[in-house]
Amino acid sequence: MAEVFNWQLGRDMQYPFEAPRPKRQIAWVFDTNKCIACQTCTVACKSTWTSGTGQEYMLWNNVETKPYGFFPQGWDVQLLDRLGVVKWDGDQTYQGQTIFESAPAGERVNGWLPMAQDWMHPNVGEDEPAGAVERGTYLDRLPHDTWFSYLARICNHCTYPACVAACPRQAIYKRPEDGIVLVDQSRCRGYQECVAACPYKKVMYNNETRVSEKCIACFPKIEQGYQPQCVTSCIGRIRIASFISGPDDLDPKRPVDFLVKVRKVALPLYPQAGTEPNVYYIPPIHAPREYLHQMFGPAVDEAIETYQNIKNDPELLGLMMLFGSTERIMHSFSVDGEIATGFDEQGEELVSVPLREPTFIREFFDDVHEAYLHNIT
Amino acid sequence: MTVEPGTDQAPTPVGRRGFLKAAGAVAASTAVATAIAARELTRPAPATHLVARRHGGELPGDPDDRAWSRGRPWAVPLMVQNMVPPHAPELAVTELQVRALHNGERIAFLVEWEDDDEDAVDAMARFRDAVAVQLPVDVAVIPGITMGALNQPVHIMQWRAAWQRDVDLGRQGVQEAFPNRFKDAPPEELMGEEAATQFYPAVVAKNPMARRDRTSPVEDLSAVGFGSLTAQDEQTATGRGVFERGWHVILSTPLAAGEHKTSLRPGVTTSVAFAVWDGGAGNRGSRKQWSNWTELELEG
Structure with missing residues (x-):
């Protein structure tokens, strides 16, 4: 075991390899508040990468409804059960054990292997609220008494991937040029150790080719400066993919750095697993805080407060408006007055958007046609 | 036995x-x-020690062949591989019975063990029974038990029950693992076999796991230590496994099997080691039973 630094846990942790950080790391931010679970991302991914025989059940991208949606069944409940009650010291340092540190004797990772039936119901729990709605209930405050929220998921292309740690034959690797984690399709022998190890269950076994496969972050697109399919197809514009600086660096002009490290509105999912995932989520503001603390760690309250204050934060507002506005990878952004602009790696402008969409409010009564108007904005 | x-x-x-x-x-x-x-x-x-008796003519290709009774059965005790994680939690197979015959051209091992269940399907969270024979590339050297070492390469022949089924019944895939599955538009039907290959990344990458034209249930591999197992370019191993209250598996290789493989000859004494996987117990990869090196003599 090697000692590596996991900034999301605020401490060093045990990992089977030295695992130097890649030269740069692709990362994502998903705003869960804007997701409507239309599954356009899921379909975009499916039709691009997994239409083959043996890949029927594979959803490298899926959107599940929390708290009762899972793909595969119970994936996060199993993880939470294995790691126990999460303890953070001063909201900074994780006090518990990671999936590497808590691995039982003879195992590299504290994982579990889903059975075939666990993969059979990708839409289980869809749109199911956490509880029954009481008679007379009305939504007068946040968080709501009765709630559900959507969680869009892809491979986290972790800094310390459990799949890489678990493979006994180094058939999985993390690319130094962009941090994308890939299963070598020529070297895998189908042991499914990676499937068992991944806390997010985003490595899947191909029943036809007898090797494991996973989300490839649309690397052919990223190599050419484009964002992945799930990002560019999102009709709710909830996603952005760009590069994140290492733990000791920070560039507030970089979109992911700004969201994760400056405003800290986007948080890792189940950071306690210890893999340092590179998909960051803006937490759903209407879900119970206890649930969100369990899911995203102790910084949830601050993140939600910042997010709810967005109308007074032109930089954050501008960046959020740039989500989904270009297919290209936005390496930096700026906000000038009422206009937010995204730039490519060379600093060339990719797109400019207004901070507030122009609105026109029609009169409630149309005198010309002598008609009342609904949907008046 | x-x-x-x-x-x-x-x-x-x-x-x-x-x-x-x-x-x-x-x-x-x-x-x-x-x-x-x-x-x-x-x-x-x-x-x-294990003696490979000299056999006149073709080596028997059927585990039931009476010719095997000439080979002395040699019992090989097994241990859980616990040198490198992950390990199997417990010993699923305690012992193998091995016989060997050679005819001056090839050597064949008949490996038998008791198993209540035939696990021959390769699918999600389902693993297959398998057995492997390990020989030194340089027969004068006893390589590390750790699947060889950098300067001590080993030649491994692995038989898998799923590959036996591929050979016996034709390539087994998702349809056989999940007979009730429904697929409305398989790429093969839409664009033909050849064009549909693009939907099988492991096939395009020429991964031996994904082979669709398997003719032998035994694969020739080489290794220079844990985690280095690699399929040989030239496949020369053959064999056959039959399940009857346990597995009866023949694994056969030419004595002079080629580059990166073993190089045996009549009269030589070298070492051989075995590994067995019980798919039903979740065995695969390093979760296996293995033996220490045991002496192997080829009758002159």
Whole structure:
């Protein structure tokens, strides 16, 4: 075991390899508040990468409804059960054990292997609220008494991937040029150790080719400066993919750095697993805080407060408006007055958007046609 | 395996299960017991190692072939591989019975073990039974038990029950693993076999796991230590496995098998090691039973 630094846990942790950080790391931010679970991302991914025989059940991208949606069944409940009650010291340092540190004797990772039936119901729990709605209930405050929220998921292309740690034959690797984690399709022998190890269950076994496969972050697109399919197809514009600086660096002009490290509105999912995932989520503001603390760690309250204050934060507002506005990878952004602009790696402008969409409010009564108007904005 | 009274069954290396069987057979008939006792005075010294008897003509390709009775069964005790994680939690197979024959051109091993269930399907969270024979590339060297080492390469032949089914029944895939699955538009039907290959990344990458034209259930591999197992470019191993109250598996290789493979000859004494996987117990990869090196002599 090697000692590596996991900034999301605020401490060093045990990992089977030295695992130097890649030269740069692709990362994502998903705003869960804007997701409507239309599954356009899921379909975009499916039709691009997994239409083959043996890949029927594979959803490298899926959107599940929390708290009762899972793909595969119970994936996060199993993880939470294995790691126990999460303890953070001063909201900074994780006090518990990671999936590497808590691995039982003879195992590299504290994982579990889903059975075939666990993969059979990708839409289980869809749109199911956490509880029954009481008679007379009305939504007068946040968080709501009765709630559900959507969680869009892809491979986290972790800094310390459990799949890489678990493979006994180094058939999985993390690319130094962009941090994308890939299963070598020529070297895998189908042991499914990676499937068992991944806390997010985003490595899947191909029943036809007898090797494991996973989300490839649309690397052919990223190599050419484009964002992945799930990002560019999102009709709710909830996603952005760009590069994140290492733990000791920070560039507030970089979109992911700004969201994760400056405003800290986007948080890792189940950071306690210890893999340092590179998909960051803006937490759903209407879900119970206890649930969100369990899911995203102790910084949830601050993140939600910042997010709810967005109308007074032109930089954050501008960046959020740039989500989904270009297919290209936005390496930096700026906000000038009422206009937010995204730039490519060379600093060339990719797109400019207004901070507030122009609105026109029609009169409630149309005198010309002598008609009342609904949907008046 | 069955113990035939009167044969020169080696008593010492037989494991507990084999010993009890032998004891049972003896108790069954006082006459036989007496015969064995009488033979004890004249029989050759108990076998101390695995001997590949010389066989005239083609080596038997069927585990039931009577020719195998010429090969002395050699009991190989197994341990859980616990040198490198992940390990299997417990010992699923305790012992192998191995016989070997050679004909000057090829050597064949008949490996048998008890198993209640035939696990021959490769699918999600389902693993297949398998067995492997490991030989040094340089027969004068005993490589590390760690699947060889950097300067001590080993030649491994692995047989898998799923590959046996591929050979016997044709390539098994998702349809066989999940017979009730429904697929409305398989790429093969839409664009033909050749164009549909693009939907199988492991096929395009020429991964031997994804082979669709398997003719042998045994794969030739090489290794220079844990985690280095790699399929040989040239596949020359053959074999056949039959399930009948356990597995009876033949693995065969040319004596001079080619580059990066073993190079045996009649009269040579070298080492051989075995590994067994019980798919039903979740065995795969390093979750296996393995043996130490055992001496292998090829009759001159």
